[in-house]
Amino acid sequence: MSIELKNVTKKFGEVTAVNDVSFSVNEGELMALLGPSGGGKTTVLRMIAGLEMPTTGDVFIRGQRVNDLSVQERNIGFVFQNYALFKNMNAFKNIAFGLKIKKWKRPDVEARVMELLKLFDLQGLEKRYPHQLSGGQRQRVAIARALAPKPGVLLLDEPFGAVDAKIRQELREWLVTLHHELNVTTIFVTHDQEEAMEVSNRTVIFSRGNLEQIGTPREVYEQPANEFVARFIGVMNVLELHVRKGVARLNELEFPAHGLPDGERLRIGFRPYSVQISSDVKAYRYRAILRHTYFLGVMLRVELELPSGLLIRARMTKEEYAFQGLADGKDVSFQIRQYRVLAREGEKLAPEVAVTHDVPLTLGEGI
Amino acid sequence: MAGAPSTDTAIIRRRVSRSQSQRGTEEPPLIKWTLIVIALAFSLVFLLLPLVNVFAQAFAKGWQAYWNSLTEPDSWAAIRLTLIVAAIAVPLNVLFGVAAAWAIAKFEFRWKSLLTTLIDLPFSVSPVVAGLMFVLMFGLQGYFGKWLEAHEIKIIFAVPGIVLATVFVTFPFVARELIPVMQAAGSEQEQAALTLGASGWRTFWHVTLPSVKWGLIYGIILCNARAMGEFGAVSVVSGHIIRQTETMPLRVQALYEGGSAVSGAAAFAVASLLALLALITLAIKTFLEWKQARDYARAQQLAMPTPESDSDTAFLARQNLR
Known part of the structure; x- marks a missing residue:
């Protein structure tokens, strides 16, 4: 050493x-x-x-x-x-x-x-x-x-x-x-x-x-290890949700929150590359309008606007964008493949706690 | 002449550009030239003429008379005393000035602003009052008078008093010149020297001192000019004892008050030396100001991010080839 x-x-x-x-x-x-x-x-x-x-x-x-x-x-x-x-x-x-x-x-x-x-x-x-x-x-x-x-x-x-x-x-x-x-x-x-x-x-x-x-x-x-690092290294969508009947919600977005009491707040974050987009509006659970496309080289960043006005950043390759026939203003559907529960502001979180959860299929694609 | 046509076109071009370049913020030519003429006339009458007159009077009776009045024992003693006093006072103030500037520029401490103000004190106190302060302290009726008399130490009306008064009056010059230069230089170069293993002493001699050398020399020549030229403070503590406590400025006054034509010319001869010192000081000062401005510009350039140069690109290209 x-x-x-x-x-x-x-x-x-x-x-x-x-x-x-x-x-x-x-x-x-x-x-x-x-x-x-x-x-x-x-x-x-x-x-x-x-x-x-x-x-x-x-x-x-x-x-x-x-x-x-x-x-x-x-x-x-x-x-x-x-x-x-x-x-x-x-x-x-x-x-x-x-x-x-x-x-x-x-x-x-x-x-x-x-x-x-x-x-x-x-x-x-x-x-x-x-x-x-x-x-x-x-x-x-x-x-x-x-x-x-x-x-x-x-x-x-x-x-x-x-x-x-x-x-x-x-x-x-x-x-x-x-x-x-x-x-x-x-x-x-x-x-x-x-x-x-x-x-x-x-x-x-x-x-x-x-x-x-x-x-x-x-x-x-x-x-x-915590929200600061997650936001400082790379881009991350961060949402603040409210728990009701075992489900954490923000507008139309829902995440499982088993065992958490009603009224509890939950912060979750997900990387833009975890957002999967389809031009088929029935393919995934959530619907949105593709608001804007940013050209970053091989990768593109797109901004999705949900019906409630909530904005989400996503990331995809040029090829996939073209394959899906996407363009600004188009109606799309999307799902969040991976996300992470974040510690509260200022709270330290041990690395092993911050594991990446896979969204259960029932939530991701069902209903 | 081959060069003539091009010079003419240059003049024409300059005239054209001048009339075009008159901006809305510029004063009309009449005001501009009136101000220039007033300023020039003023400096001519009040600065240049008296200076020329000193030399004219000094040499009025020829070289031989000039030389004789300088080497005459009383004047010669005054010249020597002035040199001795400056030789003691200037190094003392260099030592103090460097120490004070170092402390103020590189450290943070509680009494910093007080020290900065104190350094300027001699500038705001009348030299006569400064002289009186020393008389009140070391004179026969002063605080230490009795003790000094008992130990047969003479300060007032003796050379030590003149040195003390001169040190007091010339106290701020070196420190005041060095403080801004040292502050601008920062302490990164010194820190770099430390990380390379250099001791504090070595860092001072090899890094700090060279980086402030022009400012230091500037301070020294101003300090020296004042040390040799000081009249008021020295006059109070000197006692005007011929060949013992008479410095050049005091000698000039004594000679001039002698009243005779001979002593009058001698007064101007001694005065011409002081005037010459002033001119030399001015010349060195101008040169150093130019040097300092250049160093400052370079330091500014060093502190800024620089655009890539061809050599950098070439360097990177070679690295990739390897």
Whole structure:
């Protein structure tokens, strides 16, 4: 185990930025810390680096408790959001800085910097100052500088935040390749769920200082631990229903609620891809009008309006859309194949409780 | 001349564009030119003429007389004392200024606004009052007067008093120049140095200081100009003892009040040195302002997301080829 946080809490005055967070990162893993801004993810990263001290709790790096170790002693590489290159030093000196601190011999420093310049495709730019480099080049110099002294852990704060959207996608793939080649334990912070899903082996999701869930991209998408995660990762239809005689209702939609007392409220959620649509208005239980079609590439998102005015988002392939002969304004029928009962707002839900229920046939297609 | 036609067309083009570019918010030419003429005439009469006059008077009796009046023992002593006082006061204020600016720019603490206000105090206090404060503290009738006399330490009417008064008056220059520069630089570069293993001391010398160097030099030359030119505060604590506590500004006054034609010319000779110092300071200041503006623009550029460049695209293309 490379990094471990145990019951870490960080308070800035009265504000709790990180609240009782525990998780561990395996050796060689590429881990994302994901969450909306103000969620505490950057604070967690800075506590691992030693740039912030936890108010309570412990941080371990390779089994060693590092709470009392200074930033300098932790042997980490840190890449800042705006790179924080030394603007009075050229690219070579930026990358060599950490090596000189560690008292490497001059030929060794030169060899290491040259090696990194080559790895990061920066040859010929070593004499350039930060302001003479493009955004992507600055980022590479910053990562090279962090990696130069061969740190045990690489920490990146919003690594793609300051890069133009057009090359962000490609840089993500590059980071995965780089991590593959160097195999150094890497943790990066992002507020972009797509970025976290695409790049990381595992993702830790934060919201308002709390750790909401930790898991592989697939786990957090398919088995979100709570409503926050479900809504933050991907799109989800969320309905608030009222229970009467064992059935939870919202307008014309009905879901089983066996054993729940009358008057109880129930929140359920379902992904757009769980909505099955047919142009045959008698095919499924519910009827709706196809209000609008959004083109997303291979997939389409359609908006259904129920007779009561309730709006539902669904997702389907282009082929199926064409096969069904769908178009805006058409009458359709639909069913919800899978849904999930959500915990109440703020309530934590253990992952195993949030299993995906299959809607019983009697409800889905009958009546 | 080959270049003539193109110059002509350039002028024509400029005239055309000027008449076209007069926007609704612009004043009519008459008002614009009246204001420019008034401003120019004013600076000419009140700034440039007196300055030229100082040099004209100083050299009125020729180079030899100029040189003699500077090397005459009394004036020479004044020049030396001024240099000594500046050599003590400026480094002290650099030390203090850097420390204060660092504290204010990089830390949050309870008395921060009070400290910021205190730094500006010497600017708002009349120099004469500043001098009097030291007389009241260290003079014979002052709080520490008896004790100092008993231990045979002379501060007032001696060099230490002049240094103290000068330090007080020039207190804010370095700190005031550094605070905004340090605040703009932020602390990310320092943090980056720390994560690379650098000690605080090394970070200061290799990262912090270089990033504020123009602001620092700017503060130092302003501090130095004021230290050498200060009259009021120094006059109160000095006692005007020839060859002992007379600085250049005091010497200028003494010579001028001497009344004779010779001493009058000598006064202008010494004054010309101070004027020269002012001109040099102004030149360095202009240069540094240009440097700082350039650095600031670069820092702004570094903080912004940059569009992809051809080299980035090429880099990614090569990565895919590998």
